[in-house]
Amino acid sequence: MYAESIEIQNKSGLHARPATTFIKAAQKFKSDITIEKDSKQANAKSIVSLLSLGASKGSIVKITATGEDEIQAINTLIELIKSKFGEE
Amino acid sequence: MIYNGIIGSGGIAIGRAYILKKETVTINKDFIDDNRLNEELNQVDEAVELTKAQIARIKERASEDFSAEEVAIFEAHLMILEDPELINGIKELIINEKLHSSNAAAKVIENFMGMFSNIEDEYLKERAADIRDVGDRLINNLLGVTFCDIGNFDTDVIIVANDLTPSDTALMDKKHVKGFATDIGGRTSHTAIMARSLEIPAVLGLGNISAKVRNDELIIVDGTGGIVIVDPDENTLSEYHQKIEKYDNYKNELKSVSALPSVTLDGKHIDIAANIGGPSDVGAVTEYGADGVGLYRTEFLYMDRDRLPDEDEQFEAYKAVAEKLKEKPVIIRTLDIGGDKKLSYLPMQEEMNPFLGFRAIRLCLEMRNMFKTQLKAILRASIYNNIFIMYPMISSLDEVIEANKVLEEAKSELRAKGIGFDEEIKCGVMIEIPSAAISADILITEVDFFSIGTNDLCQYTLAVDRMNEKISNLYQPFHPAVLRLIKNVIDQSHKAGKFTGMCGELAGDPTATLLLLGMGLDEFSMSASSMLMVKKIVRSVSFEEAKNIAEHALKLKTSTQIREYCEMALKKLKIDINQEDGKCTPKV
Numbered sequence: 137m138y139a140e141s142i143e144i145q146n147k148s149g150l151h152a153r154p155a156t157t158f159i160k161a162a163q164k165f166k167s168d169i170t171i172e173k174d175s176k177q178a179n180a181k182s183i184v185s186l187l188s189l190g191a192s193k194g195s196i197v198k199i200t201a202t203g204e205d206e207i208q209a210i211n212t213l214i215e216l217i218k219s220k221f222g223e224e
Numbered sequence: 225m226i227y228n229g230i231i232g233s234g235g236i237a238i239g240r241a242y243i244l245k246k247e248t249v250t251i252n253k254d255f256i257d258d259n260r261l262n263e264e265l266n267q268v269d270e271a272v273e274l275t276k277a278q279i280a281r282i283k284e285r286a287s288e289d290f291s292a293e294e295v296a297i298f299e300a301h302l303m304i305l306e307d308p309e310l311i312n313g314i315k316e317l318i319i320n321e322k323l324h325s326s327n328a329a330a331k332v333i334e335n336f337m338g339m340f341s342n343i344e345d346e347y348l349k350e351r352a353a354d355i356r357d358v359g360d361r362l363i364n365n366l367l368g369v370t371f372c373d374i375g376n377f378d379t380d381v382i383i384v385a386n387d388l389t390p391s392d393t394a395l396m397d398k399k400h401v402k403g404f405a406t407d408i409g410g411r412t413s414h415t416a417i418m419a420r421s422l423e424i425p426a427v428l429g430l431g432n433i434s435a436k437v438r439n440d441e442l443i444i445v446d447g448t449g450g451i452v453i454v455d456p457d458e459n460t461l462s463e464y465h466q467k468i469e470k471y472d473n474y475k476n477e478l479k480s481v482s483a484l485p486s487v488t489l490d491g492k493h494i495d496i497a498a499n500i501g502g503p504s505d506v507g508a509v510t511e512y513g514a515d516g517v518g519l520y521r522t523e524f525l526y527m528d529r530d531r532l533p534d535e536d537e538q539f540e541a542y543k544a545v546a547e548k549l550k551e552k553p554v555i556i557r558t559l560d561i562g563g564d565k566k567l568s569y570l571p572m573q574e575e576m577n578p579f580l581g582f583r584a585i586r587l588c589l590e591m592r593n594m595f596k597t598q599l600k601a602i603l604r605a606s607i608y609n610n611i612f613i614m615y616p617m618i619s620s621l622d623e624v625i626e627a628n629k630v631l632e633e634a635k636s637e638l639r640a641k642g643i644g645f646d647e648e649i650k651c652g653v654m655i656e657i658p659s660a661a662i663s664a665d666i667l668i669t670e671v672d673f674f675s676i677g678t679n680d681l682c683q684y685t686l687a688v689d690r691m692n693e694k695i696s697n698l699y700q701p702f703h704p705a706v707l708r709l710i711k712n713v714i715d716q717s718h719k720a721g722k723f724t725g726m727c728g729e730l731a732g733d734p735t736a737t738l739l740l741l742g743m744g745l746d747e748f749s750m751s752a753s754s755m756l757m758v759k760k761i762v763r764s765v766s767f768e769e770a771k772n773i774a775e776h777a778l779k780l781k782t783s784t785q786i787r788e789y790c791e792m793a794l795k796k797l798k799i800d801i802n803q804e805d806g807k808c809t810p811k812v
Contacts (some may be wrong), residue, residue, distance in 0.1 A: 148329035148531060152347050156303065173804035184355070187348060223534060 139200040140210050146220035148190035154221035157182050161216055168204025169213070180213070226432055230410055231450040232426030233419035236468050237382055237403030238461070241441045241454075242374070243434060244385035244392070249369055252324040257463070257801050267325050268311065269367040276305055278361065284622070291503045291544045297390045300351065301358045310336070321395035326366040333359035339696040345530065348443055357389045374401065382443055386434045393418040403445035405452045407434050417504055419447075427452050476665055477756075482513030486759050488741070490661050494768040495747035497553075499727055503544035508752040513759075516553040516610075518675065518749020519727035520545060522598065530569050530593060538601035546608040553610050555675065555725070555749075556602050557626075557654065558595065560584045560616040579683070584617035589626050599634040606646035614675055617661050624670045654727075656680035661709035664716035674717050678728025682706050700783035701730045707739075707778060707786070714744045725749055734799075735790050738762040742774025764797050 146154055148181075150171075162180040163167050169180035172197050179187040179215040180199065191197050239660040240728045249473050255738060256264055276628055283298035304310065310332060317328035333355060340352040374392060377400035385392075386407045393415065401553060403760065409415045409428035419426035425447030437443060437454055444453040486496045497518030498509040502525065509517065525533050525541055535539075546554055561567055562583025588595035597692065602613055615627050638645055655661050658678035664674065683690045685706050688698045700706070710726075717724040725747030730736050734751025734757045740748065741762060748758055780786045 148534070153534065153536060159303075177310050182307045183303055184307050184336050184339065184351075185309050187351065 137200060137202045138206040138210050139198055139216055141196055141198040142214055142217050144191050144193055144195045144197060144217060145195055146217075148223060149162065150186060150189065150197075151192070154223065155183060155186050157221055159186060159215070161212060162209070163203050165201065165203070165208050165209040165212075165223040167200065167201040167206045169201045169209055170199070172198040181199060225436075225454040227405075227427075227430045227452045227454070229405070229427040229433075229450055230416075230429035231447060232404065232406075232409065232416035232428040233422075233424060235410050235423065235425035236448065236464060236471060237425045237445045238382045238464060238468065239314075239382040239394045239402045239443065241384045241405075241439060241443050242377070242381040242435060243420070243439050244374060244383055244388070245434075249326075249364060249367055251326045251330050251363070252367075253327055254324060255322040256318070256324055258322075261319065264325050265315055267366060268314050268318070268329075271323060271325070271329075271362055272305060272311060274365050275358070275362045276302065278365075278744045279305065279358070282391050282394045286390075289398070289578070290394070290418065292540055294390065294418065294421070296540075297354070298394075300354050301391075304355055304358050305362070306309070313413060326363050329359070329363050329366055330484050333363075355388075359392060360393070377401070382445055384434050384437050384443070385719045388415045388580075390418065393422075398422060403447070405430055405433055405437075405443065405445050407432055420504055421507055423507065447649040479758060482511065484513075484763065486515060486762050488762055488765055488767045488770070490766040490768060494741065494762050495553075495725070496744075496755050496762070497555075497725070497747055497749040498752050498755065499749050500545070503541055503548070505752070506545055510548065512752045512755045514552070514553075514755060516747075517545065517549060517554055518731075518747055519553055519614075520556045521798050522557060522559055523565055524559065526559065526567055527565075532569070532597070535597050535601045535604075538598060539604045540749075542602055542605035542610070542611070546605050546611055549610060550608075551610055553612055555614050555652070555727075557614045557616055558585070558598055558602075559588055562587050571698070579680075579689075585615050585623055585627060586617065589623065589630070592630055595627075596630050596634050596637075599631050600638060603634055603638055603645040603649065604643060604648050607644055609646050610674065611646065611649060613649060613651045614654055615651075615682075617656065618667065618678070619657045620659065620668060621663070621666050624648075624653060624667060628670065655713050656728075658685045658709060661685075661713050664713045666718070668716050668720045668722060670721075673723050673725065674713050675725040675727050675747075676710055676713055677731035678706070678710075678726060681709065681728065682730075683707060700738070701728075701733070702783040702786040702790070704778070704781065704783070704786070707743075710740075710745075711734045711743050711778065714746075718744060723747065732758065734758060734761055735794065738765060738770050738773050738787075738797075739777050739790050740775075741765070741767070742770035742772070761794070761797075761799055764799060 144150060148154060150158055157176060171178050171180045173189050173191050176189060178189040199210055199213055279298055279301050282523060283295060286298060287295045313332040314328045317323045317331060320324060336355050337352050340348045375395050375397050377397050380400050380402050382403040382405060383401055383406045385608060387409055388406060403424060404419055404426035406415060407430055416426060418427060425445045427445055427447055427450055430452060433452060441455055444456055459719045487492045497516040498514040499519040500509060500517050501521050525538060542556060563578040566572060572786040602611060605611055618624055650672035652671045652673035652675060653667060654677045655674050660667060682701045686694055686698060686703060690699050714724045723746040726745055727749040732754035733749040737758050775787050777786050
């Protein structure tokens with residue numbers, strides 16, 4: 137198991153297009169991946185689950201991956217959040 | 225019986241009602257035996273695959289008739305179907321609770337909907353509707369129920385329903401469906417947008433019409449008047465048959481003229497273009513034979529939502545228009561808000577004089593990031609090589625220079641990312657403030673074209689609030705001062721070898737056509753319904769004659785004299801602009 141926490145920095149948060157981008161990136165990995173906010177947990181490969189988390193700009197989220205490619209998964213997803221999905 | 229509703233899409237249709245009822249399916253609530261477990265799980269996989277295939281087919285059909293924006297709805301549907309929580313959730317309920325697959329699916333979907341139901345967020349509300357649409361389809365497939373089919377009719381019908389989902393509309397038999405009448409929905413609902421792109425008359429928000437009308441009952445959908453008449457009497461019916469005939473005559477005449485070029489008798493070509501608010505208006509524009517889009521108002525992209533549209537979303541909207549207009553020019557006006565146009569998510573201070581206040585380019589130059597995002601989206605869409613950029617509310621050269629700086633930043637950011645755009649893109653300004661009109665010779669040094677916004681130019685020049693009915697007699701676009709400003713703008717652009725268009729109401733006023741043509745206006749941009757008459761006038765006069773008319777008109781001293789003289793000139797050409805027989809310019 138490998139985990140890392142990060143602050144959501146893009147304007148619209150994990151919502152709309154960034155949410156879709158995030159899900160698609162997560163689905164490329166074999167590991168089980170969860171994303172947690174305020175002790176609410178969501179499946180990082182499920183669009184419905186992720187949207188219901190309501191992770192807006194400024195939220196701190198913890199991403200946890202379990203599986204053979206867990207480190208790579210976390211690094212990729214953290215980088216994606218850092219890139220602000222091309223938003224402000 | 226007359227029902228009042230909301231206009232979804234104009235036009236009139238008479239036909240037999242087809243009541244579209246969503247079948248209330250019976251979900252099997254029995255528990256399953258252990259030996260059926262595998263069969264039940266396989267059924268889930270099969271139903272998901274079948275549903276995916278159906279949606280992919282709908283998406284394909286939709287892409288023939290609808291824009292990218294509408295097709296994207298079905299991509300969201302596919303994404304929901306591929307959600308692991310959906311499939312695994314259903315399977316877990318089957319395994320752990322021994323539920324029948326349809327029951328398990330219904331529970332998971334209910335649970336999904338519940339996650340979004342109390343959230344005040346337009347985006348999530350739409351996703352909830354998507355989940356409902358996909359969920360119903362999946363459950364029907366699990367039960368082996370055929371999804372109600374409006375894809376094939378033998379005769380013409382009018383669909384009466386509680387509501388229509390995007391998949392209903394996409395799969396519909398477009399040859400035989402002549403109109404829509406629905407219980408719910410408004411002007412901006414999916415149904416309205418799709419009805420307008422298909423040019424099918426639609427009246428929405430009719431309360432409970434789907435429960436009141438019977439199958440095969442004769443009904444009239446008057447999408448222009450916003451009413452539905454059920455079981456009309458003989459008189460009403462013949463009245464409406466006449467209305468349809470007039471409308472068809474008008475459409476036919478329209479079609480015959482719309483294909484002809486906008487040239488004067490002596491061969492001078494004029495661009496007759498349309499003002500639009502978004503991709504959904506393009507259908508009418510091409511049908512009316514427009515030479516391009518003279519004003520693309522981008523405000524609508526920013527309205528009725530809770531946050532700014534991002535670059536991709538804007539790019540899609542600009543691209544959709546540029547693509548459909550092919551090689552014809554599209555002038556995109558950058559964001560013009562403030563004043564009377566406010567955005568809920570962008571708090572602005574109350575102002576004493578909003579029309580003289582913080583709006584349009586003034587606001588964009590303050591909120592540079594928002595402005596740059598829009599410019600980047602426009603630039604990206606410019607790969608079709610027919611896009612022009614236009615800044616609104618320019619009062620001085622400083623603003624042009626400043627706006628161009630932001631444009632250069634946008635360009636270099638795109639270059640750095642290796643994203644292509646039209647390096648030769650033309651950039652112009654709207655002339656709607658007297659200072660801009662007077663200093664047109666200065667402004668033209670930094671821009672490629674002008675477009676005159678007569679509504680504001682008139683109110684600023686004459687100091688007349690155009691919303692104030694008490695002084696509406698003073699609002700005179702034919703005022704000599706307004707015309708002199710217009711003349712100066714056109715002349716200065718021509719001196720520099722550039723062009724001037726007009727996108728205010730005066731451009732679509734047939735009384736002004738001869739005058740403006742004679743003053744040398746290069747492009748007239750107006751709402752689609754005015755284009756036929758203006759084109760007819762342009763085609764019935766020589767440019768030389770129009771010049772004489774304009775020269776004489778500009779020597780007159782009052783607005784009344786000028787207007788009367790213009791009306792006289794039209795009469796001499798035997799053009800009657802007040803025809804009321806539905807032949808020329810009825811309100812469409």
